[in-house]
């Protein structure tokens with residue numbers, strides 16, 4: 001993945017001019033295609049499937065899913081961008097491609113900083129305690145051990161994990177999916193990110209946590225970066241994002257001010 005090197009305007013003329021918006025992510029005609037091996041269809045009954053397994057005569061073919069189809073947009077520093085669309089429309093695939101975790105079949109993605117993807121599926125270590133995961137997460141984000149120690153209590157408080165007992169000293173596998181999502185978000189939100197990509201991580205939190213995370217996202221945007229938020233909750237998108245991208249069948253069907261885009265989406269009206 002290439003990087004954008006934002007031009008530093010230093011001249012007097014540049015200072016006098018209207019402030020330029022710095023691009024942080026440029027997505028240019030991007031396509032994402034999954035290729036998954038699958039057994040050939042010949043004979044769909046249980047007997048022939050068993051026969052193929054026993055004889056080892058499985059004929060592999062490749063299934064292709066064209067998840068993202070020619071998407072282009074530019075995100076700027078300070079943008080908070082919602083990503084909406086029906087199930088399977090390609091939102092998570094697009095975010096994973098922006099994060100550099102999925103290759104693009106065609107097109108290019110340029111980012112001005114290292115993107116951080118925070119998703120419901122991103123892994124914390126299930127057998128380690130919440131406490132250990134907080135420290136490891138901080139170190140993984142580039143903090144020094146001393147910085148991790150000083151960030152620790154703030155992260156635990158923000159996550160609300162210990163509100164009803166000492167859960168932070170229990171292994172992560174004992175957490176509900178909502179608790180794990182809250183801890184993941186609290187760890188990621190402990191430092192500013194040039195580009196933060198959040199995939200449904202807020203949806204599982206309770207009211208109080210959602211309020212805290214929305215406020216934190218606004219701070220993160222103001223502090224420096226660009227935040228992308230995938231959510232099926234229109235209200236979360238409305239209160240968190242100023243701009244929204246609407247995807248359907250892998251294509252970007254609308255990109256504009258959140259109210260405009262979400263209103264149309266809720267009425268099911270493609271532009």
Ligand SMILES: Nc1ncnc2c1ncn2[C@@H]1O[C@H](COP(=O)(O)OP(=O)(O)OP(=O)(O)O)[C@@H](O)[C@H]1O
Pocket residue numbers: 034035036065066067085086087088089090091092093094
């Ligand atoms: N690992 C994978 N292998 C093959 N196909 C995949 C894979 N992940 C996603 N897909 C397919 O890519 C398409 C887009 O999926 P994606 O998860 O990006 O959509 P989404 O808009 O995030 O969906 P949702 O709102 O349900 O989370 C779907 O058809 C899905 O089946």
